[in-house]
Amino acid sequence: METQLDPSKDDLPLMANTSHMLMKHYVLDLDVDFKSQIIEGSIVLFFETGSSCRKVGSSVERACHPRSDETFKIQAFELCHIPVTNASACSSKTGYNDFAVCGKGEKDTSDKNGNHSNRAQASGISSSKKCCDIENHGSEDFLLVLDCCDLCVLKVEEVDVAAVPGIEKFTRSAKLTEGSEELGNLRNQIVHELVTLPADRWEEQLYYYTCCSQAPGCGELLFTTSTWSLEIRKAGIRIPRDFPRAIRICYKTKPEGRSVTWTTDQSGRPCVYTMGSPLNNRALFPCQEPPVAMSTWQATVRAATGFVVLMSGENSAEPIQLQEGIFSWNYYVTMPMPASTFTIAVGCWIEVKRESLATEVMTNDVISLPFSKADFRLVEGGCGHLESPCRFQNPGATSQPVIPHRVFAPWCLKDLCAEILLELIPQCLSAAHATLGTHPFSRLDVLIVPSNFSSLGMASPHIIFLSQSVLPGGSHLCGTRLCHEIAHAWFGLAIGARDWTEEWISEGFATHLEDVFWAAAQQLPCHEAREQQELKALLRWRRLRDEVQNSEEELQVLRPKKENTGETSESGASIIKHGLKAEKIFMQVHYLKGNFLLRSLARRIGEATYFTFLRKFVQKFHGQLILSQDFLYMLLEDIPEQKGYGLSVESIFQNWLDTSGIPKPLLEESRTWKEGRLAQQVTAEVAKWIQVNRRAKKGSKRKRGQDEVAFQKEFQSKIMSRLCTALHRHLLPDQLVLLLESLLEEKTLCPRTLQCLEKTYRLQEQDAEVRHRWCELVVKHKYAAGYSAVEKFLWEDQAMGVYLYGELMVNEDAKQQELAHKCFAAAREQMDMSSAKVVAEMLF
Numbered sequence: 001m002e003t004q005l006d007p008s009k010d011d012l013p014l015m016a017n018t019s020h021m022l023m024k025h026y027v028l029d030l031d032v033d034f035k036s037q038i039i040e041g042s043i044v045l046f047f048e049t050g051s052s053c054r055k056v057g058s059s060v061e062r063a064c065h066p067r068s069d070e071t072f073k074i075q076a077f078e079l080c081h082i083p084v085t086n087a088s089a090c091s092s093k094t095g096y097n098d099f100a101v102c103g104k105g106e107k108d109t110s111d112k113n114g115n116h117s118n119r120a121q122a123s124g125i126s127s128s129k130k131c132c133d134i135e136n137h138g139s140e141d142f143l144l145v146l147d148c149c150d151l152c153v154l155k156v157e158e159v160d161v162a163a164v165p166g167i168e169k170f171t172r173s174a175k176l177t178e179g180s181e182e183l184g185n186l187r188n189q190i191v192h193e194l195v196t197l198p199a200d201r202w203e204e205q206l207y208y209y210t211c212c213s214q215a216p217g218c219g220e221l222l223f224t225t226s227t228w229s230l231e232i233r234k235a236g237i238r239i240p241r242d243f244p245r246a247i248r249i250c251y252k253t254k255p256e257g258r259s260v261t262w263t264t265d266q267s268g269r270p271c272v273y274t275m276g277s278p279l280n281n282r283a284l285f286p287c288q289e290p291p292v293a294m295s296t297w298q299a300t301v302r303a304a305t306g307f308v309v310l311m312s313g314e315n316s317a318e319p320i321q322l323q324e325g326i327f328s329w330n331y332y333v334t335m336p337m338p339a340s341t342f343t344i345a346v347g348c349w350i351e352v353k354r355e356s357l358a359t360e361v362m363t364n365d366v367i368s369l370p371f372s373k374a375d376f377r378l379v380e381g382g383c384g385h386l387e388s389p390c391r392f393q394n395p396g397a398t399s400q401p402v403i404p405h406r407v408f409a410p411w412c413l414k415d416l417c418a419e420i421l422l423e424l425i426p427q428c429l430s431a432a433h434a435t436l437g438t439h440p441f442s443r444l445d446v447l448i449v450p451s452n453f454s455s456l457g458m459a460s461p462h463i464i465f466l467s468q469s470v471l472p473g474g475s476h477l478c479g480t481r482l483c484h485e486i487a488h489a490w491f492g493l494a495i496g497a498r499d500w501t502e503e504w505i506s507e508g509f510a511t512h513l514e515d516v517f518w519a520a521a522q523q524l525p526c527h528e529a530r531e532q533q534e535l536k537a538l539l540r541w542r543r544l545r546d547e548v549q550n551s552e553e554e555l556q557v558l559r560p561k562k563e564n565t566g567e568t569s570e571s572g573a574s575i576i577k578h579g580l581k582a583e584k585i586f587m588q589v590h591y592l593k594g595n596f597l598l599r600s601l602a603r604r605i606g607e608a609t610y611f612t613f614l615r616k617f618v619q620k621f622h623g624q625l626i627l628s629q630d631f632l633y634m635l636l637e638d639i640p641e642q643k644g645y646g647l648s649v650e651s652i653f654q655n656w657l658d659t660s661g662i663p664k665p666l667l668e669e670s671r672t673w674k675e676g677r678l679a680q681q682v683t684a685e686v687a688k689w690i691q692v693n694r695r696a697k698k699g700s701k702r703k704r705g706q707d708e709v710a711f712q713k714e715f716q717s718k719i720m721s722r723l724c725t726a727l728h729r730h731l732l733p734d735q736l737v738l739l740l741e742s743l744l745e746e747k748t749l750c751p752r753t754l755q756c757l758e759k760t761y762r763l764q765e766q767d768a769e770v771r772h773r774w775c776e777l778v779v780k781h782k783y784a785a786g787y788s789a790v791e792k793f794l795w796e797d798q799a800m801g802v803y804l805y806g807e808l809m810v811n812e813d814a815k816q817q818e819l820a821h822k823c824f825a826a827a828r829e830q831m832d833m834s835s836a837k838v839v840a841e842m843l844f
Contacts, residue, residue, distance in 0.1 A: 012278060012579025014500075015229040016288035017145045018572035019050040020240045023288045023339070024195040027213035028299035032307070032346050034270045037262040040252035043285045044159060044213040046191055047144075047245045050572065141233045142243055145573070148230035150257035150283035153223060156232050159246040160218035161190045164211045170194055184242070187218075191245035199389045202334050209298060212246060221247065230286045249286050259283035260344075263450050263830050265410040266468060271347025273449055273465070275832060276458045278580050280340035287339040290572060291496055291625050294386060297342065298332035308349045310408060310445055312342050312461040333461060335440075335623065336386045341493060343460035345447055349408035352417045367401070367430045367520050385623025392438050392622055401433040402426045403441070409448040416471050417448060420478050424521070428482050431520035432489075435513065437615050440494035440622060446482075454585065454832035456799050457481045459488035459510075469797040473767030476733040483517035484510050490618055498625035499566045500576050504558040504657075505626065508594015511540075512602075516611075531678050535734050537599065538673035541666070542741065544592040548661055555581075556589050556660035559628055559653065566627050582837040586802060596666050597656045603669075604647065605639055613638050628657055682735050686742045693746070693753040733767055740773035744780060754783045764789060768797050772804070779807045779816060787819055794823040802835050806842045 023045055030041035161167060162183060170193035171186060194212070197205045221244070223232045230249070237243050255262060258279045262272045274284065282289055301309045305325050309317070313331025320328045383390050391397035405425050409417045425446060433439060445463045448471070456477075458465040464485045470478040491513070492506035515536055519529035548556055559565055560577060568574040578584055602610040617634060632649045656663045673679060731739065743749060743757075754777065758764070763774045775793050778786030790808075794801040808820035824843055828836055 010578055010580035010582070010584075012576040013228050014147060014290045014568075014574045014576065015145050016147050016290055016293065016572060017050070017143070018288050018290050018293050019568070020142070020571060021047045021144050021243065022050045023293045023295045024048050024336075025209055025296045025298075026285075026287070026339075027209060028285060028297065028301070029213070030299065030301050032272065032301060032303045032309075034262075034272070034304070034307075037255040037272075038252050039260070039272075039284070042248055042250045043287075044246065044248045045286075046195055046209070046212075047243075047247075048192065048195055049240045140238045141235060142237055142240055144232040144240075144243060144247075145571070146230045146232070146286040147228065147282040147289040148225060148286040149228050149279060150254050150259070151225075151230075151251050151286065152254060153225055153230055153249060153251045153286070155248075155250040156221045156223045156230075157217035157248050158187075158219045158221060158234070158244040159212060159248050160215050161187050161194075161212045161246050163215050163218075164208065167208070167211075170208075184244070188242075188245045196387070199387050202389050206298065206332055206334070213248075217248060228282075251286065253284060257283035258833060261452065261832065263452055265347055265349075265450050266448075267348070267410040267412045269348040269410070271345070271349075271450060273345035273347070273447075274343050275449075275453060276455060276465075278585065278834070281342050284342075284344075289338075289340060290568070290574065291338045291340070291498055291500065292572070294336035294338055294625070296333050296336050296388070298330070299344075300328055300330050301344070301346070302326055302328045303346050306348055307346050308351075308408065310345045310349065310447055310463060312344075312463055314442055314462060316404070316406065316443060316445075334389050335461070335494075336388055337461060337493065338496060341460055341496075343458075343463055343465075345449065345463075345465070348410070349447065350411050350414050352407040352409055352414050352422060354418075354422055367427075367434045367523065383623060384620060388623070390623065391440060391442065392619065394438075397442070398438045400439065401430040403429060403439045403443055405429070405444040405446065407446045407448075410450075413448050413468060413471065420471055420475055421446060421466075421482075424475060424479050424482055427521040428479065428486055428517055431483070431517045432486050432513075434520055435516055435611065436490050436618055440489050444486075450830075451796055451798055452827075452830045452832050452835075453799055454835050457485045459485040459492060461493055467797075467799045469768040469799055473765060473770065474733065477767035477769055479521060480514055480518050483521065484514040487513035487517060490622070494622045495618065496625050498627050499561065500579070501560050502558070502565060502628055503590040504594030504597075505628065505631070507591040508558075508598060511591045511595035512598040531676060532732070532734070534673050534676040535678040535732075535738070537596075538670075538676070538679055539734060539737060539741075540592050540595065541670045541673060543588060544596070545662065547587060547589055547592070551583075551587060551589070553660040554578075555584060555587060556593075557658060558590060558593055559657040562653075562658050582834045585834050586838070593656065593663065593666075596663070596669075597652070600665055600669065601635070609639060628653075678732065678735055679738065682731070682738045682742065685731070685739055689739075689743060689753065689757065690746065692756070693749050696750050696752045731761070733770060736761060736763075736766060736770045737773055740770065740777060744773070744776055749777065749781050751781075751783055751785065754778070754781060755785065758786070768793075768800055772797070772800050775801075775804055776807060779804065779811065782811065782813055782816065784815070787815075791819060791823055795827055798827060798831060798835065802838055805839045809842055 025046040027044040028041065029043075030039050032039050167190055170190045191212075194205060194208055219234075221232050221234050223230060225231075232247065234244060253260065258277050259274060259281050260272050260283070261275045262270070265271050274281065277283070280289055281287060287293075288295075297312075299311060299313070301311070302322065303309055303326075305327060307327075309319075309329035311317070311329070311331040312333060314333055314335075315331060317329045317331050320330070322328050383392060407417050407421050407425070425444070429439070429444070441462050443462055447463065447465055448468055449465045451468055453465065453467050456467045456470055464482070466478075466481065466485070470481045487510040488506065491509035495505075497503065497505040515533045519532065524532070554560065555578060561567070605613075613635060616638065617631065620634070621630065629649055632652055636647065636649065655665055674683075749757075757777075758774070761770075763770060766774075771789070771793055774786070775790045777783070778790055790804065794804060805820050805824065808816040820843060824839055828839075831839070
């Protein structure tokens with residue numbers, strides 16, 4: 001595996017040595033302080049030894065010692081003072097003044113025994129000399145490496161799980177002994193027994209996780225922090241097998257930390273939330289970021305009165321008042337998932353509720369599809385995932401089309417959410433169940449996040465974030481985006497990519513299923529669903545074509561590591577190429593090419609056969625991590641007749657996944673989409689507008705000498721009358737998008753044409769996708785009367801407005817450039833960091 005970090009390419013390191021120690025559960029205990037914009041508290045981590053260390057004899061020592069060629073070091077260490085005080089459990093409310101806060105540039109404050117190291121390290125991931133050689137403690141101590149950045153680590157200690165009352169049931173020893181080595185082994189044995197409890201004892205397991213997390217410390221551990229990692233060791237411990245399996249880390253976030261954003265909601269109230277940063281959660285808590293570190297979790301979060309804490313959790317937490325002005329919220333998850341899937345949002349959210357039961361009764365109707373079976377049987381032969389409670393083995397869950405759900409939003413958006421979301425959610429959930437069967441998660445919260453959110457939506461276990469941009473303009477954009485995020489419950493969460501570079505496994509499937517779910521949610525007849533999906537395919541084809549023409553080739557490959565996909569270093573560490581590249585988060589290639597691959601397979605195999613297979617695939621692989629070949633091999637094995645048509649895993653890799661540009665099979669298929677009925681209607685409308693524009697130009701030249709005001713009134717009256725007669729039908733939102741995109745290809749549209757276009761389709765009242773194209777037309781043709789619409793879009797629809805800044809600058813028009821700088825100045829402070837970086841590069 002390549003171990004060099006290239007700063008010029010914005011590569012993202014995954015530092016955790018998961019092959020040596022594997023996180024199985026974590027317990028968060030946090031306080032949220034909006035005045036300081038800091039989250040402070042502790043995390044208790046429970047480990048098992050990793051795959052490379054489950055050996056015997058001397059092979060364990062060879063496999064698990066940090067070796068010079070496997071050690072990853074990045075940039076200079078931050079200095080951390082490790083206090084030599086009592087080992088009691090840390091709390092965000094007590095004792096922090098006893099600890100020296102870590103920070104770059106501080107002097108070495110280690111005591112004479114050398115409790116920490118502050119040696120500078122070379123920038124970039126590279127081999128280093130005996131990284132475990134800390135001060136005078138020897139060079140053979142094992143190092144636990146966690147992913148961590150933008151955090152201030154205050155203290156690391158071993159947790160005395162043996163002190164928990166009743167814990168004896170998890171020991172095989174007759175009695176607890178006083179010897180430190182024997183007691184250390186006993187603690188590790190307790191943790192091993194606890195993390196391996198069978199699924200039917202999950203409540204007992206959760207109870208003892210809580211008790212253990214509150215147990216006192218039994219010795220501080222030595223640690224150092226670097227730009228990307230937290231390294232922990234215990235003096236004299238040479239192999240992972242003997243390393244403490246339960247450790248507590250006391251820490252606090254930094255206001256500039258990149259895992260969460262502190263901002264205000266649309267009602268002007270403070271809030272904080274995880275926004276899907278490329279860093280994921282390593283700036284929220286120390287963790288193991290590689291997907292293979294699938295763990296369960298629980299969290300206690302305290303916040304002031306008036307704030308609501310939403311989180312990835314199986315339970316709908318109710319606040320508990322601890323003292324005047326402080327409430328506590330508790331969540332837990334029993335399905336093992338990567339730490340990157342954890343999400344939290346704290347704000348003055350309002351729960352949006354139905355005013356009557358009428359809607360609820362209506363939405364309990366079950367949606368059926370032409371290719372769906374009436375029953376979804378339980379998994380035969382058991383599940384293949386880690387031991388955990390499983391909804392796929394629960395008869396009640398398999399027959400539940402709509403899971404319990406809640407909607408939260410800022411106060412000012414409450415009515416709009418009640419009008420749009422409350423009706424859509426059960427329809428989309430039922431459609432998803434009709435397509436794929438059992439919902440992987442038992443409940444769902446939907447939150448409308450602040451306007452600085454950099455995407456239209458983000459799915460996490462039990463919670464979906466939606467941008468406010470999906471709400472205006474009817475149900476189409478909101479419904480399709482909701483379906484996309486619901487699809488992630490199966491692909492992206494319940495089934496995840498083993499290698500982060502295979503984003504298409506998550507986004508390609510969600511994009512493809514979005515269309516299927518939305519057609520079912522609307523209960524469209526088959527021919528209408530097919531027509532709308534062909535129109536959507538045409539729009540996506542145009543988007544993919546443009547993106548391929550305007551992006552780096554290496555960013556267009558869906559399986560960039562090719563035959564090395566899924567490989568890591570011996571320690572488990574790896575590098576995500578271009579993982580920090582700001583532009584990458586706005587690219588759609590993994591969504592689009594992935595969708596077209598799946599669409600092509602479904603068309604070739606037949607939709608009924610394809611979705612029958614897809615349900616089998618979900619049944620087999622839920623709760624697991626996969627690579628592309630896992631899906632493709634099972635598909636071809638399940639449908640062997642396809643091999644006779646030249647369809648093979650190798651050909652799919654070659655044509656779709658391992659190369660840049662437009663896949664050859666897609667070039668052939670795309671020619672048919674322009675001939676669809678809905679696309680042809682748009683073509684006819686475009687022709688009429690081109691004719692209108694020509695007449696407007698001629699009329700302007702003829703009447704140049706006449707009174708301009710009188711002419712404008714006459715012209716507008718005639719054109720509007722003509723258009724009302726000519727425009728024979730209401731256009732669907734996707735048809736409007738195609739219409740505006742087609743008109744963007746025209747060299748010039750005169751102001752009167754643009755004015756008439758806006759009024760004819762009421763473009764300011766349409767959804768954000770339509771309004772975005774309208775803003776592009778305004779900018780291209782320097783339509784000054786529309787600049788207010790552009791300004792409003794750049795403020796309210798930040799998730800979609802990034803590249804409008806570039807278009808405002810490229811025209812080299814003084815007024816447009818002034819508008820771009822004005823809008824950026826107003827939004828920059830609240831803007832998502834990646835978005836702000838991209839826009840700043842455009843403007844400056």
